Amino acid sequence: xxxxxxxxxxxxxxxxxxxxxxxxxxxxxxxxxxxxxxxxxxxxxxxxxxxxxxxxxxxxxxxxxxxxxxxxxxxxxxxxxxxxxxxxxxxxxxxxxxxxxxxxxxxxxxxxxxxxxxxxxxxxxxxxxxxxxxxxxxxxxxxxxxxxxxxxxxxxxxxxxxxxxxxxxxxxxxxxxxxxxxxxxxxxxxxxxxxxxxxxxxxxxxxxxxxxxx
Amino acid sequence: xxxxxxxxxxxxxxxxxxxxxxxxxxxxxxxxxxxxxxxxxxxxxxxxxxxxxxxxxxxxxxxxxxxxxxxxxxxxxxxxxxxxxxxxxxxxxxxxxxxxxxxxxxxxxxxxxxxxxxxxxxxxxxxxxxxxxxxxxxxxxxxxxxxxxxxxxxxxxxxxxxxxxxxxxxxxxxxxxxxxxxxxxxxxxxxxxxxxxxxxxxxxxxxxxxxxxx
DNA sequence: CGTTGACATCATACTCAGTAGTATGTTCCA
DNA sequence: TGGAACATACTACTGAGTATGATGTCAACG
Numbered sequence: 001x002x003x004x005x006x007x008x009x010x011x012x013x014x015x016x017x018x019x020x021x022x023x024x025x026x027x028x029x030x031x032x033x034x035x036x037x038x039x040x041x042x043x044x045x046x047x048x049x050x051x052x053x054x055x056x057x058x059x060x061x062x063x064x065x066x067x068x069x070x071x072x073x074x075x076x077x078x079x080x081x082x083x084x085x086x087x088x089x090x091x092x093x094x095x096x097x098x099x100x101x102x103x104x105x106x107x108x109x110x111x112x113x114x115x116x117x118x119x120x121x122x123x124x125x126x127x128x129x130x131x132x133x134x135x136x137x138x139x140x141x142x143x144x145x146x147x148x149x150x151x152x153x154x155x156x157x158x159x160x161x162x163x164x165x166x167x168x169x170x171x172x173x174x175x176x177x178x179x180x181x182x183x184x185x186x187x188x189x190x191x192x193x194x195x196x197x198x199x200x201x202x203x204x205x206x207x208x209x210x211x212x213x214x
Numbered sequence: 215x216x217x218x219x220x221x222x223x224x225x226x227x228x229x230x231x232x233x234x235x236x237x238x239x240x241x242x243x244x245x246x247x248x249x250x251x252x253x254x255x256x257x258x259x260x261x262x263x264x265x266x267x268x269x270x271x272x273x274x275x276x277x278x279x280x281x282x283x284x285x286x287x288x289x290x291x292x293x294x295x296x297x298x299x300x301x302x303x304x305x306x307x308x309x310x311x312x313x314x315x316x317x318x319x320x321x322x323x324x325x326x327x328x329x330x331x332x333x334x335x336x337x338x339x340x341x342x343x344x345x346x347x348x349x350x351x352x353x354x355x356x357x358x359x360x361x362x363x364x365x366x367x368x369x370x371x372x373x374x375x376x377x378x379x380x381x382x383x384x385x386x387x388x389x390x391x392x393x394x395x396x397x398x399x400x401x402x403x404x405x406x407x408x409x410x411x412x413x414x415x416x417x418x419x420x421x422x423x424x425x426x427x428x
Numbered sequence: 429c430g431t432t433g434a435c436a437t438c439a440t441a442c443t444c445a446g447t448a449g450t451a452t453g454t455t456c457c458a
Numbered sequence: 459t460g461g462a463a464c465a466t467a468c469t470a471c472t473g474a475g476t477a478t479g480a481t482g483t484c485a486a487c488g
Contacts, residue, residue: 027335031245034447046449047465056448118392121241160411168415171389172382178332179381197374201382205415248473260475261439270474432487439480447472454465 013052013062016042022063022105030060030112057129064113064133067106068140074099079143085151086208092144093199097173101180101191108177110137141170148206158207165206172202227266227276230256236277236319244274244326271343278327278347281320282354288313293357299365300422306358307413311387315394315405322391324351355384362420372421379420386416 020041024033035056039045053059074095083091100107116122117134145166151157159165176198182191234255238247249270253259267273288309297305314321330336331348359380365371373379390412396405 027333029243029245029330029333031243032335035449036447045465048463050449051463115392116243118395119241119243121246159415160407164408164411165415167393168386168389168412171393172386172419175382175385175389178329179385181332193374194378197378198382201373201379201419204421205386205419207418249475250473259439262437264475265437430488432485434485435483437480437482439478441476441478443474443476445472445474447470449469449471451468452466455463457462458460 013066014042017049017052017059018063018066019105021059022067022109025060025063025112026105026108030056030116035059057126060109060113061129061133063106063109065136067103067110068136070103070106071096071099071110072140075143084156085147085154086156086203089144089147089151090199090203092147093169093173093202094195097176097195097198100174100176101195104177104180107174111174111177113137141166144170151206156209158209169202169206172205173198227280228256231263231266231273232277232280233319235273236281236323239274239277239326240319240322244270244330249273271340274323274327275343275347277320277323279350281317281324282350284317284320285310285313285324286354289357298370299361299368300370300417303358303361303365304413304417306361307383307387307416308409311390311409311412314388314390315409318391318394321388325388325391327351355380358384365420370423372423383416383420386419387412 017038021033021038024038024041028037033056035046035049038059039047039049042048049059053062075092078088078091078095081088081091113130113133114137117130122130145162148157148166148169149162152159152162176194180194231252235247235252238252238255242251247270249260249263252273253261253263256262263273267276289306292302292305292309295302327344327347328351331344336344359376362371362380362383363376366373366376390408394408
């Protein structure tokens, strides 16, 4: 794989470093996480980390992008399909939330990245880097908007301000990264129930018309 | 006021330090905020801050408790009143969210405190302090539960797992501390609309039965 | 009524630990 | 043999916490 590395601009970031870094950032937060800590986590030293990443911020960005990629990958196949808007939105939300739970460490880092971006204060240097990440995140979020709006035009959803609605919707789907912590004896069915309840809450929040039974 | 200070165990924490600290923590986060920064914010030096607070964590805790007090104060009068459960829950949610917006800096700190608590990793010393804060926060949150459950028994709400429902509910109401940022020309009516939409989303999320018009 | 002394309230000037980043080896493989 | 992939051993700096000094205020006392 190394060979001459013909301009593989997307260098192969070692997966072990990424996952350990994700877990560190998840458990301690960006500032409280030290590079040495990450290095120990992979059974190495700073040297290895700094050989693959220019800086701590760069490592963070890599984990962030990795997490975003997981989300995009999970959602993409649904976007191409041809569902009715409400149905499509619901499926998107389910896939999203399921991925949130199954890749929690990475998604927690994405969350922190968003938080860091929304905080005003950072050095101008970090700012543009954070803006780039936030743009990617925002672009992803905007994927939901047209589907949501189409469903509203169908009379299947009901909300006043679309931007606020989208914020609340995504916030709800993402919130498990904060409060969800899998129990020991947690089954697959348990997790799926959690996904269902979260998605139901979010869809209902958008004013989803109940399917009048009988 | 100083006199002999007859066991006023609740020392008078200077309000200016608290509010400046709240804004610093809001804008930079706990780790990135330095005591010197807070001191400069109030036109003083470290000496003043450390005279009133034993440590940075202590200052943070004071801001946290202050924020919690604001919420409790806003919600208390409604708790005493005698509304139908759904109506009561809605009013509680409105008062809560309104306070979230009007005291955003403090509430952002409360949020970070919760996040810090939910992260596994901290030194045993900080842990018990954080646990104490989280307990206070949790006690407050639990105030909503019986009202919510009563409303469900009335058939006015519908959700499977109460704990998850409460999490999603509170998360929704609190989420503005993250993404809300008042515009220049924002009117009181604008803000009230935002409160309304947020509360509507949260209540609908709990499966609130629509009042069938006509 | 002036003095004194104790204490609260701060400012100044340090110490010291942790950590991001770097400079320089060392090893191993194609 | 040259370069990729690391390890080691630094540097430099930030920032929490402390020790100590300066200032004012009030209360009791002579």
